Amino acid sequence: MKKTVVLSMSVMLFFCNIVLAQTDSASSQVFSLDQCIKLALEKNATVIGAKNNYRIAKSNVWTGWGAILPQLGSDLGYSRNVKGPAEVTRLNSLGNPYLDTSGVSVTKGYSAGISASQSWSLGGYSYYQIKEINASKYSAYNSYQLTRQEFILSVKQAYFNVLQAKMLLGIQQEAQKSAEEQLKIAQTRYDLGSASFSDVLKAKVQYGDVKLALITAENNVPLAKATLNSIMGQNVDTPLEVEENLTQPAFPYSYEDGLAQAAEANPSVQKTKFDYESAKAQVGMARSSFFPTFSLSGSYSWGNSDFNEIKNIRKMDYNWGLNASLSFNIFENFQRKQNLSYAKVNLNSIKENYRQTQNNVALQVKQAYIGVKQAQESIGLTNDKLQSAKEDLDLVQEKYNLGAASILDLLDSEVSYKQAESDQVQALYNYNLAVAQFEQAIGK
Numbered sequence: 001m002k003k004t005v006v007l008s009m010s011v012m013l014f015f016c017n018i019v020l021a022q023t024d025s026a027s028s029q030v031f032s033l034d035q036c037i038k039l040a041l042e043k044n045a046t047v048i049g050a051k052n053n054y055r056i057a058k059s060n061v062w063t064g065w066g067a068i069l070p071q072l073g074s075d076l077g078y079s080r081n082v083k084g085p086a087e088v089t090r091l092n093s094l095g096n097p098y099l100d101t102s103g104v105s106v107t108k109g110y111s112a113g114i115s116a117s118q119s120w121s122l123g124g125y126s127y128y129q130i131k132e133i134n135a136s137k138y139s140a141y142n143s144y145q146l147t148r149q150e151f152i153l154s155v156k157q158a159y160f161n162v163l164q165a166k167m168l169l170g171i172q173q174e175a176q177k178s179a180e181e182q183l184k185i186a187q188t189r190y191d192l193g194s195a196s197f198s199d200v201l202k203a204k205v206q207y208g209d210v211k212l213a214l215i216t217a218e219n220n221v222p223l224a225k226a227t228l229n230s231i232m233g234q235n236v237d238t239p240l241e242v243e244e245n246l247t248q249p250a251f252p253y254s255y256e257d258g259l260a261q262a263a264e265a266n267p268s269v270q271k272t273k274f275d276y277e278s279a280k281a282q283v284g285m286a287r288s289s290f291f292p293t294f295s296l297s298g299s300y301s302w303g304n305s306d307f308n309e310i311k312n313i314r315k316m317d318y319n320w321g322l323n324a325s326l327s328f329n330i331f332e333n334f335q336r337k338q339n340l341s342y343a344k345v346n347l348n349s350i351k352e353n354y355r356q357t358q359n360n361v362a363l364q365v366k367q368a369y370i371g372v373k374q375a376q377e378s379i380g381l382t383n384d385k386l387q388s389a390k391e392d393l394d395l396v397q398e399k400y401n402l403g404a405a406s407i408l409d410l411l412d413s414e415v416s417y418k419q420a421e422s423d424q425v426q427a428l429y430n431y432n433l434a435v436a437q438f439e440q441a442i443g444k
């Protein structure tokens with residue numbers, strides 16, 4: 001009986017451990033950078049709003065093309081008229097008068113017809129309208145892309161912040177272990193009489209400083225994760241893990257290639273380019289109002305009291321007509337002149353904005369490119385600095401073990417090594433962020 005109870009408890013504990021393990025693994029979802037970006041884009045209201053504006057602009061294209069097509073109409077009708085009896089005084093067979101209310105008449109009829117009409121501005125209003133609507137569509141598309149790319153950059157920065165915070169936390173955890181070990185060694189040497197109490201105090205101070213830095217690093221990780229969760233549209237307390245570390249991705253771009261690609265793909269440049277095209281079309285639309293309008297309309301109709309006669313709709317009981325007119329606007333209280341002046345002023349403003357945007361993007365590309373190159377050099381320098389600091393630490397540690405170096409020398413070497421590790425992480429963070437900023441500048 002006792003063996004059965006023990007076996008049952010063992011089986012229960014085994015399955016409980018499996019359930020707990022599955023719960024822990026499912027509680028914190030591991031995200032890659034691409035997954036974070038995808039989830040964030042799906043939930044961000046600003047990006048969704050920009051995308052919906054583009055969809056509206058796309059649907060407006062139909063109205064432009066519809067303006068050059070005729071308006072068509074058709075009808076099929078039925079009518080029934082009943083004429084009531086008239087009151088007539090008559091005499092019956094006995095010679096007595098009475099009211100005769102007979103004589104109700106009913107007439108009915110059927111009709112069918114089709115009509116078409118269209119007006120054209122001889123100044124090309126419809127042509128310029130189509131150009132303006134298409135340019136507005138592409139402007140809205142690039143506005144959506146601009147919003148999207150700016151938001152992606154913010155997601156990348158938040159993601160890199162999490163990676164940086166995790167790596168710095170790992171450095172501080174190792175630093176705490178080292179400081180704790182040095183404190184034990186100093187205390188042991190003091191107990192054996194081979195070190196002064198001052199060495200112990202220095203080791204305690206170092207351990208306290210490292211522990212305080214560790215607390216800060218531990219707090220930075222959940223704060224960085226909460227920021228990333230917020231940008232992704234999740235609850236800030238949602239368990240989240242990232243699957244990568246900061247590395248040095250390849251950078252296969254030259255400055256000239258970046259400038260060329262930015263001129264073709266940067267959404268800010270493209271948006272202002274199509275805004276300029278839209279403004280030019282608006283000038284054409286305003287100028288077309290000074291030209292006459294040509295209108296054409298036609299109709300064909302049929303009517304008969306017998307619906308079966310509709311088979312003769314082209315032979316009898318039909319009417320058709322064709323109308324053409326040319327209309328001129330002679331005076332509209334200078335409204336056309338005002339509209340044209342406004343369109344020209346707007347065109348000049350947008351043209352200057354287009355030129356300024358091109359300059360701003362070129363400057364953005366240059367700044368981002370220099371930032372990448374500077375970050376690349378920083379990574380090389382921090383790698384050398386880290387290697388040198390590691391060699392110095394090992395050398396001082398050996399000397400300290402042999403009694404040829406003071407604990408202050410050892411603690412200084414550890415501080416230098418920890419700082420070199422932190423500088424390397426910071427350089428990797430700066431590099432990844434600079435690459436992301438460059439890719440945004442060139443419209444990637």
